[in-house]
Amino acid sequence: MTFSLDLTKPLSRVGFLVNLVFLSVVFSGLSWLSFGYMTHTLPQGAIQAEEQAIAQKAQDQAFTKAKAAAKGKVFDEKSALAEAKQVGLAAAAKDHEKTKHHAEALWAPFAIFLLIISAIFFAGFLSIALQRRANEAAKNGLLVFIAHLGAWALATFIAFEPFLSHHGLTRAWSVAGFAGLALILPIAIAGVGQADDHGH
Structure with missing residues (x-):
């Protein structure tokens, strides 16, 4: 069986390659989606909400000030409101970088x-597949340990690629x-091991 969590089930070279490609695609996709959601979608929503609050506050203050200044005179509410709105937008734009930095730092x-x-x-899943491949090839000891280190290095690089990019x-x-892949190769391409048969 190509996909299995059972370490006792052997895995061929082709089977391991299928596991490697499948896991790489799945977890790379999950990493990109989660990173994009946390660094763009959620912060963008927070930025918009914060800027709307800043703009509304500045707009209200500007409108109140204009209304107070026109006391005893003809007050053009529509014009004052339009000007106050522009003041609010300018205030939000002025604090855009600060708001953006705060939102991104939060998430x-x-x-x-x-x-x-x-x-x-x-x-973890790649290590399971690798161990099954090692069992199939009758490999053990330091070579397998190094291969597992390679699996973790490769998996970590692929998972963190969105952050690195x-x-x-x-x-x-x-x-x-590349180093992780190189460390995996000796086990990945090893042939089927021969079990010792001591007949009695």
Whole structure:
């Protein structure tokens, strides 16, 4: 069976490749979706709400001030309201960067947390597939341990790729992904192992 959590079930080279590709696509997609939601969708909603509040407050203050200044004179409410609205929009635009920074900083830890969860589950499932492949190839010891380290390195790189890309660090950290893949290869491409048969 290609997909299984049972470590006793052997896994062929093709089966491991299928697992690797499938897990990479699934968890890469989940990481990109969660990171985009936490760094764009949610902050954007918070930014809009905050800017609306700032604009409304500035607009109300400007309108009240204009109304007080026109005391005893003819007050053009429509014109004053339009001017107050422009004041409100200007106030919101002035604080845009500050509002944006605050909203992004608020959700950033949650974005990282979801990437960590993605990396852990990805690495866990990949390690299971790798161990099944090692069992099929009758490999054990240090070589398998190193391969598991490679699986975690590769899974972590793929899961954190949205974060790395966002900060322009993908190329700098790509060595981790390639190194992880290189450490996995000896187990991934190993042939079927021969069990010792001591007949009595």
